[in-house]
Amino acid sequence: MLTIEQIRNAIKTSEVAIDAMSMPVDKTFSDLGLDSIDVFNIIIELQIITLIEIPYADIKILQSIEKIYQYFEKKASLQAPA
Amino acid sequence: MIGIKHITSYIPADFIDNFEQGEKFGESRDYIINKIGAHRLPRKLNGQETSDLACCAIEKLLKECTLSQEKMQALVVVTQNGDGYGLPHTSAIVHKKLGLCQDVATFDVSLGCSGYVYGLAILKGFLQASGLKSGMLVTADPYSKIIDPTDRITTLLFGDAATATWLGEDALWDVGRPTFMTDSYRGCHLAVNKGKLQMNGWQIFNFAATNVPSHINKMLDAENLTAEDVDCFFVHQGTAAIVEAIAKKFPTVRERFILDLSTTGNTVSSSIPILLEKYYKEPSIKRVLLSGFGVGLSLATILLDKREERYVND
Numbered sequence: 001m002l003t004i005e006q007i008r009n010a011i012k013t014s015e016v017a018i019d020a021m022s023m024p025v026d027k028t029f030s031d032l033g034l035d036s037i038d039v040f041n042i043i044i045e046l047q048i049i050t051l052i053e054i055p056y057a058d059i060k061i062l063q064s065i066e067k068i069y070q071y072f073e074k075k076a077s078l079q080a081p082a
Numbered sequence: 083m084i085g086i087k088h089i090t091s092y093i094p095a096d097f098i099d100n101f102e103q104g105e106k107f108g109e110s111r112d113y114i115i116n117k118i119g120a121h122r123l124p125r126k127l128n129g130q131e132t133s134d135l136a137c138c139a140i141e142k143l144l145k146e147c148t149l150s151q152e153k154m155q156a157l158v159v160v161t162q163n164g165d166g167y168g169l170p171h172t173s174a175i176v177h178k179k180l181g182l183c184q185d186v187a188t189f190d191v192s193l194g195c196s197g198y199v200y201g202l203a204i205l206k207g208f209l210q211a212s213g214l215k216s217g218m219l220v221t222a223d224p225y226s227k228i229i230d231p232t233d234r235i236t237t238l239l240f241g242d243a244a245t246a247t248w249l250g251e252d253a254l255w256d257v258g259r260p261t262f263m264t265d266s267y268r269g270c271h272l273a274v275n276k277g278k279l280q281m282n283g284w285q286i287f288n289f290a291a292t293n294v295p296s297h298i299n300k301m302l303d304a305e306n307l308t309a310e311d312v313d314c315f316f317v318h319q320g321t322a323a324i325v326e327a328i329a330k331k332f333p334t335v336r337e338r339f340i341l342d343l344s345t346t347g348n349t350v351s352s353s354i355p356i357l358l359e360k361y362y363k364e365p366s367i368k369r370v371l372l373s374g375f376g377v378g379l380s381l382a383t384i385l386l387d388k389r390e391e392r393y394v395n396d
Contacts, residue, residue: 037323
């Protein structure tokens, strides 16, 4: 399970030109002026933290802190024992 | 011991202005400068063949150093876009155009951006196994042959170029033991389809950003070295973003990762020797690490060490 703080730290580590600690969770990266390569850099850091390889098709979903949180929350719930 | 004696490059004078090209796709100057990294993309002339680029690089090298054509015993061309349909091999065509003698060994190596590192290892081993003393490693892979100018993903990246590296005895630089990696399951993400290059940018970025840093660390560990022991890191100049993504994983030596593709773009297997040509005679640079990655998907890393006590002024 990935926390909002971990996601913000991953964004900070990715070195994209944005203040990761203050960016609104619901704003899309595109609305905040980030481009596709910035998003690639964020995804790389998320992969390193979670040890989960993110499929190409899922990248278009991961476009805000909130969407990333929901994505990994869903993944964790699917992996949790019944 | 066989090593690198001299390197030259040939960059065609014609070029595409990448800012103008970027505008057509709605890309900003900032994106071209900071993410792509290539301000201009050299282009071979129409009718200029891969072998012509190779000949230009070799002829330049022969003018710059003591090697005579007669002493060249092997000629290897790294290319996946050779003359015609690839038969005969481009190195044989270069052999004919330069009028080399019949006892020169010629063969091509089919690799993309990892091709220079592979080529160094292959030619060094070939010369040693054959009892030969002098060979030429050429990179010439003009992607303009396979680029679709309407494809935003690839047309902003690649430039045409060729390089020639003379390998021989009593060399300035020793060629170390390489390490390799192949991820063939992702090979389809950088491939030619119906004559045109197709690339999944995320897959290539992910492959490089994830694997190149760990591959470099693996090589350093195997050699009992740390990143601080390396004076310069010449990684394949795919894009500025890829070089930066790799470099930032080495925070203590980040500035030693050379980023220099503004006037050339991604020149495939030529990108590393183009960097080497610029830096390999700098007195302060005594150990460099090369890492090439791309088509395959393929990754190859190698160390070069300067032999100061046997400096050969060629």
